[in-house]
Amino acid sequence: MHVATDSRAGPRDDRPICFSCFGPGDWARCLDNYAWHPAAGLEPPSALHEGAWHVGAASGQAATGLLRGLTTGDRAVAHGLDALVLIDPAPDALSSTRHLLDLPTLLIGTDPDGRLRGSLAPHFRRQRWVPQADGAPFDMLLRAVLTMPRPVDAAIDPGFRSLMDGDHISARTRSILLDRARGHAAQATVSLNPPMLAVLRAVLDRVLPQADVLPHGGIDLGRLIDERLSTPGDGWRFAELPPDADAYAAALRTLDRAARERAALPFILLDRAGQDDLLRRADAGTLTVTPAEGDATLSAAQMRLWCLDLRADAAQAFVSHPAVMARLGIDSALNGGDAPMQGFEELRAGHHAPWEPPAPAALPGHVA
Amino acid sequence: MTAVRDRRPEDRADVVVVGTGAGGAPLLAELAAAGLHVVALEAGPVFRPDTFTPDEATAAELYWRDERLSAGENPQAFGGNNSGTGVGGSMLHYGAFMPRMDARDFHLFNETGQGCDWPFGAAELEPWVVQVEETIGVSGPATYPWDPERRYAYAPAARNAPAEIMVRAASAIGLTCTDAPAAVITQTREQPHYGRRLGCVGCGACHQGCRNDAKSGPVNTWLPLARAAGADIRSGCMVNGLERDGTGRISAVLYREQGVDRRLPCRAVVLSAGAVETPRLLLHTGLANGSGQVGRNYMTHVATQVWGSFDEEIRPNRGYPSAIISEDMMRPADADFAGGYLIQSLGMMPATWANLVARSRGLWGESLVRALRRYNFSAGVGINGEGLPSESNRVELSCEADASGMPKPRIFHNNGPNERAMHDHAARLLTRLWAAAGAHDIWVAERAAHMIGTCRMGTDPRNAVVDPFGRSFDIDNLWICDHSVFPSAAAANPALTIMALSLRTARALRLTL
Numbered sequence: 008m009h010v011a012t013d014s015r016a017g018p019r020d021d022r023p024i025c026f027s028c029f030g031p032g033d034w035a036r037c038l039d040n041y042a043w044h045p046a047a048g049l050e051p052p053s054a055l056h057e058g059a060w061h062v063g064a065a066s067g068q069a070a071t072g073l074l075r076g077l078t079t080g081d082r083a084v085a086h087g088l089d090a091l092v093l094i095d096p097a098p099d100a101l102s103s104t105r106h107l108l109d110l111p112t113l114l115i116g117t118d119p120d121g122r123l124r125g126s127l128a129p130h131f132r133r134q135r136w137v138p139q140a141d142g143a144p145f146d147m148l149l150r151a152v153l154t155m156p157r158p159v160d161a162a163i164d165p166g167f168r169s170l171m172d173g174d175h176i177s178a179r180t181r182s183i184l185l186d187r188a189r190g191h192a193a194q195a196t197v198s199l200n201p202p203m204l205a206v207l208r209a210v211l212d213r214v215l216p217q218a219d220v221l222p223h224g225g226i227d228l229g230r231l232i233d234e235r236l237s238t239p240g241d242g243w244r245f246a247e248l249p250p251d252a253d254a255y256a257a258a259l260r261t262l263d264r265a266a267r268e269r270a271a272l273p274f275i276l277l278d279r280a281g282q283d284d285l286l287r288r289a290d291a292g293t294l295t296v297t298p299a300e301g302d303a304t305l306s307a308a309q310m311r312l313w314c315l316d317l318r319a320d321a322a323q324a325f326v327s328h329p330a331v332m333a334r335l336g337i338d339s340a341l342n343g344g345d346a347p348m349q350g351f352e353e354l355r356a357g358h359h360a361p362w363e364p365p366a367p368a369a370l371p372g373h374v375a
Numbered sequence: 376m377t378a379v380r381d382r383r384p385e386d387r388a389d390v391v392v393v394g395t396g397a398g399g400a401p402l403l404a405e406l407a408a409a410g411l412h413v414v415a416l417e418a419g420p421v422f423r424p425d426t427f428t429p430d431e432a433t434a435a436e437l438y439w440r441d442e443r444l445s446a447g448e449n450p451q452a453f454g455g456n457n458s459g460t461g462v463g464g465s466m467l468h469y470g471a472f473m474p475r476m477d478a479r480d481f482h483l484f485n486e487t488g489q490g491c492d493w494p495f496g497a498a499e500l501e502p503w504v505v506q507v508e509e510t511i512g513v514s515g516p517a518t519y520p521w522d523p524e525r526r527y528a529y530a531p532a533a534r535n536a537p538a539e540i541m542v543r544a545a546s547a548i549g550l551t552c553t554d555a556p557a558a559v560i561t562q563t564r565e566q567p568h569y570g571r572r573l574g575c576v577g578c579g580a581c582h583q584g585c586r587n588d589a590k591s592g593p594v595n596t597w598l599p600l601a602r603a604a605g606a607d608i609r610s611g612c613m614v615n616g617l618e619r620d621g622t623g624r625i626s627a628v629l630y631r632e633q634g635v636d637r638r639l640p641c642r643a644v645v646l647s648a649g650a651v652e653t654p655r656l657l658l659h660t661g662l663a664n665g666s667g668q669v670g671r672n673y674m675t676h677v678a679t680q681v682w683g684s685f686d687e688e689i690r691p692n693r694g695y696p697s698a699i700i701s702e703d704m705m706r707p708a709d710a711d712f713a714g715g716y717l718i719q720s721l722g723m724m725p726a727t728w729a730n731l732v733a734r735s736r737g738l739w740g741e742s743l744v745r746a747l748r749r750y751n752f753s754a755g756v757g758i759n760g761e762g763l764p765s766e767s768n769r770v771e772l773s774c775e776a777d778a779s780g781m782p783k784p785r786i787f788h789n790n791g792p793n794e795r796a797m798h799d800h801a802a803r804l805l806t807r808l809w810a811a812a813g814a815h816d817i818w819v820a821e822r823a824a825h826m827i828g829t830c831r832m833g834t835d836p837r838n839a840v841v842d843p844f845g846r847s848f849d850i851d852n853l854w855i856c857d858h859s860v861f862p863s864a865a866a867a868n869p870a871l872t873i874m875a876l877s878l879r880t881a882r883a884l885r886l887t888l
């Protein structure tokens with residue numbers, strides 16, 4: 008066990024950083040390769056006091072072993088860790104799992120083909136990638152990772168939130184909306200694997216960009232759709248497509264493969280124009296990829312149908328989220344309490360009852 | 376393989392009714408009242424009205440969830456438009472728009488040389504129609520412009536913003552319209568054997584289930600009557616087979632209840648599983664298909680909608696969604712198609728509307744979001760129009776089985792020239808209407824609604840599955856009573872006609888036992 012204190016600590020996170028190194032080679036590499044020298048601040052193990060950040064570090068094989076320990080529930084491995092630093096981990100170290108790790112993680116390694124960022128990184132809820140750590144930025148970077156907040160959905164506007172506690176909504180509807188807004192601290196994705204969920208999120212950012220409605224951070228449509236895919240669904244599918252969950256996996260794989268074939272990068276690392284270009288082709292029914300053994304992809308015609316499903320799923324999930332309802336002033340869920348069920352008395356255009364949430368002004372002109 | 380077990384050794388029925396929706400429920404009440412021992416087997420669960428939720432994602436629990444495969448050039452996006460499941464069938468989430476079928480629609484072939492005639496006319500069905508309206512409770516205007524003799528027991532549902540807009544715009548372009556007939560009661564009613572039903576409060580969530588019992592359906596009308604007369608209604612029972620005796624008649628119904636295969640001996644069976652599940656069961660069992668018509672002539676209604684944005688808040692989720700009707704287009708003078716269509720004003724719940732926007736407008740990115748932001752300023756108007764039977768439209772079995780052990784149905788749907796012409800006509804008219812209303816950003820959604828046909832009734836066993844009373848030509852104790860017996864789609868929304876046919880079939884069936 009090695010302990011380091013950081014002499015250039017900022018005011019908020021000036022706690023010392025204490026590394027636990029997994030695998031004998033790792034520490035040596037840290038010492039050799041990094042200008043910022045943990046050894047400089049070595050303290051005796053007794054300094055493993057309450058206030059320190061405990062960071063697990065590993066590289067290569069040892070990183071894979073550490074991740075396996077973390078995902079197979081080996082509590083002892085993760086015990087007390089606040090963050091991970093993984094140096095040159097195998098990009099496919101978690102590829103057979105759906106695990107989402109909560110520990111803030113700094114991924115270090117050159118990544119010419121984007122496999123580290125495209126395959127491994129999506130398994131971490133909070134992560135940063137750097138090609139190599141050198142100099143002061145490493146320290147700051149590590150502290151930034153350590154203090155990364157957990158991603159949360161946009162908050163529900165307080166006025167709307169208090170209507171949800173009022174008597175114009177049924178108890179069941181209230182709890183459905185609260186559950187939806189709360190999201191899940193799930194340890195795994197439900198239907199898609201994390202790299203494909205990352206592709207889905209990137210696609211959704213382009214298909215349904217939320218900033219105009221939720222300027223201070225959006226909702227996780229990808230997670231909502233991933234969860235939907237594991238439910239019985241709505242009783243139909245295009246005969247030309249496989250069942251919804253398989254169709255999504257294959258469609259996202261098709262987009263990712265298309266990105267790699269055309270730009271030698273995973274879809275999530277393409278710039279917006281590149282992503283839009285692929286989506287436009289998919290929507291037009293002209294996106295083709297070379298089929299590969301084992302990994303199902305969709306044909307151009309299937310991608311066109313899937314784009315319809317995707318848009319429909321995204322749009323529905325969006326307007327069904329209470330944070331969005333609040334912003335748009337949609338009160339369909341507030342249509343009456345358990346007893347009495349009030350319904351709506353004010354039905355006239357241009358009017359709403361005093362209790363109803365305000366609607367932001369209409370947008371002029373044509374949308375397209 | 377699980378062993379097939381009788382539920383109880385003495386378990387048997389005079390009549391087993393498969394499904395408890397518009398087709399099954401009225402007949403169940405009639406047969407029970409006639410003293411027959413009737414058992415209903417319903418695949419879906421029991422829903423309590425007070426647990427319905429306007430949250431659309433959750434209300435999907437009311438839809439038929441076993442996967443259907445949508446095929447053809449115009450594959451139907453079922454979802455919220457799909458048939459329902461549960462005690463009460465599709466009427467748990469139906470829209471309760473309740474026009475009567477136009478007398479001309481019974482004889483469309485005779486009139487135009489297209490489509491298919493019914494084996495009887497409007498006069499034959501009218502007494503049953505009136506009985507249905509009285510039993511369930513229907514509201515409508517004091518005077519119905521297209522049938523001034525007609526009376527409704529309840530004052531119409533309150534007009535919401537889309538309704539007011541339609542009234543205003545219709546008068547501007549010279550279209551007659553009035554308050555819609557709706558199976559929605561507008562004041563408190565004591566329903567026999569059920570209890571108190573409250574009047575409509577305009578909550579707008581008819582398609583998610585009415586918590587107030589203002590919406591009339593099997594659950595608060597026919598099924599309590601049936602139970603009071605001794606009918607046994609079993610939920611969670613999925614019928615997947617029919618057993619025959621040495622003479623070829625049905626001797627028992629086979630079903631799966633919580634994973635256990637059961638058998639219920641009976642003297643007669645009525646299939647009321649809807650126009651997809653009824654032919655699916657018959658195709659799976661290979662029965663009653665001497666005509667080769669089972670699964671054929673699948674029809675839908677042309678259900679074009681036009682939406683637009685307004686400067687004022689509309690809040691289309693408020694109020695009974697379809698409060699205004701026009702029957703002026705039942706036979707438009709300038710029609711280049713056979714048959715006609717009804718027009719209705721449209722409010723809509725947000726996710727249903729978002730789905731429509733996403734599937735119809737071809738938008739994505741910022742423009743999709745701009746479109747969605749207009750929800751509260753949007754109002755719609757839509758049609759329900761005749762769809763013709765066609766060779767290319769059918770229900771057939773796929774190669775994939777589901778939990779019932781039966782193959783999933785594949786449904787072919789193509790719009791023919793008549794449907795396209797009607798859609799174009801309606802799109803033009805409604806766009807003009809909405810322009811007159813002052814809407815901007817007007818858009819058209821090409822849609823189809825309802826699942827119709829697939830076991831048509833007729834007088835000729837060579838081209839019909841059942842006779843004019845719903846009795847199979849091939850197996851004399853097998854009856855069909857649901858949307859699948861319709862020879863033609865007719866423009867009117869179907870539930871009233873299905874229920875009237877159900878009472879009529881019940882009478883005929885009773886006489887055979």
Ligand SMILES: Cc1cc2nc3c(=O)[nH]c(=O)nc-3n(C[C@H](O)[C@H](O)[C@H](O)COP(=O)(O)OP(=O)(O)OC[C@H]3O[C@@H](n4cnc5c(N)ncnc54)[C@H](O)[C@@H]3O)c2cc1C
Pocket residue numbers: 393394395396397398399416417418419455456457458459460461462463464465466468469470471472473582612613614615647648649650652653656825826856857858859868869870871873
């Ligand atoms: C969204 C929507 C809105 C509608 N709005 C209107 C409207 O406003 N006005 C109108 O007139 N009509 C409307 N309709 C149409 C109307 O509800 C249907 O046409 C009508 O309910 C069909 O009756 P049915 O008896 O054929 O089938 P259903 O009512 O669908 O009943 C069939 C029942 O059989 C059960 N079942 C199926 N297979 C099996 C099996 N193998 N074993 C046991 N049980 C089985 C199902 O679970 C279901 O409960 C609407 C329909 C939908 C879907």
Ligand code: SF4
Pocket residue numbers: 350559574575576577578579580581582584585586587588589590694695696
């Ligand atoms: S609008 Fe009226 S009929 Fe429809 S669900 Fe609400 S209360 Fe019931």
